[in-house]
Amino acid sequence: MPPFRDEVVFVITTGSHTTRVQYGLAESLTPPQKTVATRVYKADNGDGKAPYSLEGPESAAIYPIVKGRIENMDALLYLIESLYRTTTNMSTDSPFAPILLTCNSEWQPSQIEEIITYLFRRVRVPAVTIIPESLAALYAYALQIACVVNIGEEKTEITPIVDFNIVESAQSVVEIGGKDINKALQSLLPTLQPYQIEELKRSPIYEVLSEESMSFFGELSAPATSSLEEEGIVDVAAIVANGNAREILAQREQKKSSKLVDLKNSEMPRNSFIDSKGQTVELGTERFQGTEDMIERLSHEIGNVIGKLDDIARRGDCWENIIIVGGPTVIKGFVDAVLLSLQEHFLITRGTTYSELPSGLNTPGYGTPPATPAVYGQTLGHGQVPTTIKLAKMADYFIGYKGHTWEDAPFLGSQIAAKQIFTPGIASIDGAYMSREDFAERGAREIWNLGLL
Incomplete structure (x- = not known):
């Protein structure tokens, strides 16, 4: 004891x-x-x-x-x-x-x-x-099997663990890290100092958006307004006829300001944060960019690592227990974006069942058309790609x-x-x-x- x-x-x-x-x-x-x-x-x-x-x-x-x-x-x-x-x-x-x-x-x-x-x-x-x-x-998640993705400043360590044992033959260290986000942001925002770039990453206004949250600049359109007033059109004649124009206009401005305060960061064309030197930094949609390439590369490497596991059943267990830790996980939406990328590139989404797939059919891997061999693992067979990809649940x-x-x-x-x-x-x-x-x-x-x- x-x-x-x-x-x-x-x-x-x-x-x-x-x-x-x-x-x-x-x-x-x-x-x-x-x-x-x-x-x-x-x-x-x-x-x-x-x-x-x-x-x-x-x-x-x-x-x-x-x-x-x-x-x-x-x-x-x-x-x-x-x-x-x-x-x-x-x-x-x-x-x-x-x-x-x-x-x-x-x-x-x-x-x-x-x-x-x-x-x-x-x-x-x-x-x-x-x-x-x-x-x-792994201990923090109370699991005994998972794929741990530990993202540092300059490198990421991707480690499959089975029954508390690290599978060293599949483990990978790649030069992907928080510095890649800084580099992308510095290119987008050349007037910001390096310390401001770092502080932007950790500020409430920096986040990774999904298509569903891109309300003012993405593909999804904003809902139709219900009145002319909501669209910013003032009925001047009605206000004058009412006799209390000053009071009505003041109420209208107060209502408009209240709506702006209630907007989410993702709904605001511009937003700002105050850096450690007391300066106000105002940004547009650049505050939603800078992670795209990193997330793509990261999901590709995760797929490669899990694909190296010899035991197909254990691959499935790892796909259902993805643990992502490290600095960039503080960015709102980052972890979810990695999950979405993994699902997009590796998840089976066909309506058919396993029994309907011929055993010799190659299943697509990262960016691979159905008629070619899977990239990750360099192996064949439909049982080798996941039907479920999940993030592990933290205790x-x-x-x-x-x-x-x-x-x-x-x-x-x-x-x-x-x-x-x-x-x-x-x-x-x-x-x-x-x-x-x-x-x-x-x-x-x-x-x-x-x-x-």
Whole structure:
């Protein structure tokens, strides 16, 4: 039975741009206690102290992780140790908090072993476990099979997971990320500064629209107005005859203003947001653009990954449990647009049944006409394309996450995993962490025997 208490568990997830930290696991899990940039600074103190610092000028900044890859191990180890000690208020001699750390497929086995060795020998932690970030996302959804799409700033990791095991032969890392949206928006809005582009993405006025919501500029026409007044035509003669023209016109303007306030963002030809420097940025329909190419490429890659699974039944399970996490998921309509793209390109929509399809008939894949072989998977047979594509349903019983975006769902999953791995309870997982004694007897390679990586 795991021997640690909830209040002493330390969870840390490190991405290329952001690191999230939590010390202590509440009964109802909450968003991270700390969110900091994955960045340290070169310190030139000449007094024999640590060569890095958590503060400094941008000219001295060092980014330990680039596109998911560890580029500066010493800097990363310093960041992890510093956050561990400052968050837990532990001295060098008496640490007692076990650590759960996430990794991604870009981390090399030797690097993972180096991190474990450092944590035991230098930080002297009592216990360590490392789990893939994609597996952590799975925990957040309380599933055992899914296709996890983790979208970062510069790359996306697409990971099929079957019975809690990552299918490495199908896993893919592609250079698609939030930067592609920034690049597209910068082309559309060349007068905006890069920081404004980033803030626009996270503002309420930026969203991805479906055809049904394109009311003023899309293909769907607006409903007919019911009166001349609603169309903006004023019956001047009627107002003059009434004798109170000023009052009637004031009421009419108030009514018109009220209607404008009630309009949804998608119904407004123009809208604005205020950036971090207090400037008002007003935009037209550009605020609904910039994601199209990324979504198309993303859906294509997801189809390719799922198509690589050998077990056709498991493909179907993955198609019914698509998990999309990462920064762009905060954009209103983005996740739904990815789902619609997947359904458009991969879903069987014919009215016929399986029994009516000849077994040798090729079924269309991404952008493929019915008479040619499917692109993804490069295989034949109608049983290999999905009849259902769904987004997985996030667990909704964590009160602390109510109203919080699922951008960092992997962090929630990391907390759930840490609770099951380190603390006693009905759902505890035995033998899923390394103790100091395990490290002394078998070394850092013991991490590979835990069945999590």
